[in-house]
Amino acid sequence: MKYFTNEDIDNFHHLFRINLINSCSGYKSANLIGTTSKDGSENVAVFSSITHIGSNPPMLGFFLRPTTVLRNTYENIKATGYYTVNHIHESILKDAHHTSAKYDATVSEFDKTNLAPEYKNDFKAPFVKKAPLQLAMKYVEEYEIKANNTILVIGKIVGLHIQEALIEEDGFINLSKARIATINGLDGYAIPKLKTRFGYQRPK
Amino acid sequence: MKYFTNEDIDNFHHLFRINLINSCSGYKSANLIGTTSKDGSENVAVFSSITHIGSNPPMLGFFLRPTTVLRNTYENIKATGYYTVNHIHESILKDAHHTSAKYDATVSEFDKTNLAPEYKNDFKAPFVKKAPLQLAMKYVEEYEIKANNTILVIGKIVGLHIQEALIEEDGFINLSKARIATINGLDGYAIPKLKTRFGYQRPK
Numbered sequence: 001m002k003y004f005t006n007e008d009i010d011n012f013h014h015l016f017r018i019n020l021i022n023s024c025s026g027y028k029s030a031n032l033i034g035t036t037s038k039d040g041s042e043n044v045a046v047f048s049s050i051t052h053i054g055s056n057p058p059m060l061g062f063f064l065r066p067t068t069v070l071r072n073t074y075e076n077i078k079a080t081g082y083y084t085v086n087h088i089h090e091s092i093l094k095d096a097h098h099t100s101a102k103y104d105a106t107v108s109e110f111d112k113t114n115l116a117p118e119y120k121n122d123f124k125a126p127f128v129k130k131a132p133l134q135l136a137m138k139y140v141e142e143y144e145i146k147a148n149n150t151i152l153v154i155g156k157i158v159g160l161h162i163q164e165a166l167i168e169e170d171g172f173i174n175l176s177k178a179r180i181a182t183i184n185g186l187d188g189y190a191i192p193k194l195k196t197r198f199g200y201q202r203p204k
Numbered sequence: 205m206k207y208f209t210n211e212d213i214d215n216f217h218h219l220f221r222i223n224l225i226n227s228c229s230g231y232k233s234a235n236l237i238g239t240t241s242k243d244g245s246e247n248v249a250v251f252s253s254i255t256h257i258g259s260n261p262p263m264l265g266f267f268l269r270p271t272t273v274l275r276n277t278y279e280n281i282k283a284t285g286y287y288t289v290n291h292i293h294e295s296i297l298k299d300a301h302h303t304s305a306k307y308d309a310t311v312s313e314f315d316k317t318n319l320a321p322e323y324k325n326d327f328k329a330p331f332v333k334k335a336p337l338q339l340a341m342k343y344v345e346e347y348e349i350k351a352n353n354t355i356l357v358i359g360k361i362v363g364l365h366i367q368e369a370l371i372e373e374d375g376f377i378n379l380s381k382a383r384i385a386t387i388n389g390l391d392g393y394a395i396p397k398l399k400t401r402f403g404y405q406r407p408k
Contacts, residue, residue, distance in 0.1 A: 019375030026233030027386035171223030182231035190396035
């Protein structure tokens with residue numbers, strides 16, 4: 001095993017460190033967040049930090065750095081109170097990743113890729129068409145993470161569109177049936193295949 | 205597409221809702237957190253919420269619910285200030301998942317499974333032996349998430365043990381080379397295979 005100390009990590013070239021540290025937490029969720037600005041401009045951007053934080057009420061969180069391109073997403077969420085979470089699947093990988101490019105807020109990533117916006121049930125933010133799982137989200141609260149000036153945004157799931165074939169009898173969503181992606185590091189993508197379910201564990 | 209409203213989700217049987225909502229954020233990281241209590245009792249527990257929050261300084265976060273079994277992990281981190289994050293890989297899947305069983309704080313999951321503790325470089329918390337990636341973590345701060353009474357724990361990576369063959373020239377860690385797992389929902393596991401890297405994107 002190779003061992004890197006705190007100091008080694010601090011002294012790495014910044015691109016090496018960004019790649020290493022972004023890969024070292026394990027596999028990440030692969031989602032597109034869809035928003036609109038107050039004047040109706042659409043935005044869609046890839047996020048790999050969307051995390052389950054509770055089932056009742058159904059809540060998700062994600063982290064963002066207010067000084068990057070992702071600011072458009074944040075500003076839109078703050079302005080409208082709503083956003084969508086759409087799963088990245090095999091057939092849109094390349095376009096989904098391209099939304100990480102730093103476009104000006106006046107440019108819609110929907111115009112720069114083959115991703116298409118879709119509006120349903122009068123929800124204010126655009127879903128990504130053909131995503132096998134599309135969540136309608138309502139902003140709840142945010143926390144400023146002092147340790148590194150990121151922001152944790154917490155939202156409530158207020159609607160869930162899903163390909164029916166993915167849901168198993170007990171509510172489990174088989175992500176691999178829809179060829180949903182996972183992210184390794186900043187730019188690596190895999191399409192996992194479910195191996196096994198172990199069920200609820202009790203002490204031996 | 206099937207559509208579930210906010211009300212539908214609230215009215216599901218609680219097991220159906222737990223499975224559905226735990227699956228709907230996408231793939232999750234699969235890690236074991238190793239800790240010791242003040243009197244030296246060891247604990248190891250599976251977590252699927254470990255999330256990258258920054259590279260410089262290198263920081264990870266994870267969520268826990270103070271009222272569950274995972275409390276042992278939390279209490280130990282608060283008591284000692286240190287913990288380890290160890291990647292779950294194919295050959296320890298079953299034992300790793302079994303650590304989700306609610307053992308009393310006096311019982312070590314290391315004694316109930318084939319997982320073995322490993323101490324290195326005088327670090328106070330136990331690593332999980334043979335994990336291809338082992339992170340030494342220092343507690344930094346925590347946030348109480350008011351929306352659902354969970355806690356976000358933020359830690360700094362202070363050491364990183366890694367199988368050297370996993371690191372590519374630019375710092376990218378190829379998780380699939382070590383057959384590292386990802387979690388789907390509460391109890392589904394997959395071993396992804398890296399498909400592609402798209403690189404840094406610039407506007408077209």
